[in-house]
Amino acid sequence: MVLYKPATQIDCPHYDERPDESDVSVLVIHNISLPPSQFGTSGIRELFTGTLNPDEHPFYKEIAGIRVSAHCVIYRNGEIEQFVPFNKRAWHAGLSTFQGRSRCNDFTIGIELEGTDTLPYTDAQYEQLSILSKFILQRYPRITLGRIVGHNDIAPGRKTDPGVAFDWPRYRQSLDATNISSNTII
Template sequence: MNWQADGWLQGVTWLASPNFGERPAGAVSLVVIHNISLPPDEFGGDWVEKFFLNQLDPAAHPYFATIADLQVSAHFYVRRDGRVIQFVGCDQRAWHAGNSCWGERDNCNDYSVGIELEGSDTQPFSGAQYAALWPLLDAVQARYPIAAVAGHCHVAPGRKSDPGPCFDWAAVAARYPALALPAEVAA
């Protein structure tokens, strides 16, 4: 996979979100894994895309009225079928982690790439998603000095639970033994 200007990855679908900002000085060194489904625990449709593009119709589902005014984005979104969509160039700061901390560093959005997997805390992710995630992580590592991979639950403990207990951290550890992982999943 090759990169374009501003950290846009070739070979994936691009949908430019307005929800991003400039990164402060410093290297991108962390990948944060998330899960998302809209409505919650339902897959398919284009609701997540609309959410990241600020086009979510609050009247389309009762849950949407509670989130439609949020301005959220991730760098990448991996659908259940393995299709990868990029919303923010990785040289920019996506708004995916919120109030967060990894190690001694706050504001994970400043130095991380956010990858959302279409899913929930209660259902396993698909084989197609992992088959798409590995080359995506490889590409991100090839462009940036990634030192660690963590879940949203690890950078925002008590506030977030994703990617959830169904995410295969053992596979991440096996494929990327040089990367730091959260203590509870690295063992």
């Protein structure tokens, strides 16, 4: 099990085995807030653990019963919860394609930021995302800077996250400082 020890580990039923653990080669950045545009609720955790109560909010009725997860969630305060070990397949990408290859869940790691496409992310989130990304990049050398993408990049027209509010230059710069190899510029 590949776990990020600084994260709180949360039991999640929504994952399975990867077809090939050595194939992990892309990091996908997402955003999520539940209810939409509300922060600090237990909605994300409940969604990923299959315990979301559809009667708590009208939007929850629309997503009741879906089975999704991410490897980790970084909350607004910088707290990280890990739902799926990195060597397992989280269900975060949905219908997706990267460089002509479909079934992105098979070979990607998914990190969710508590947020929306249009509201700025917090300094704590950028700091923790950088630290977590460096941890992932050290353990999965096939993930280069050119293979760190947004959900919108692998599901264009269907997904828009992490959105216009995500500061890609700031994030890239935090990773560039570690001399991580890059075969393309993102």
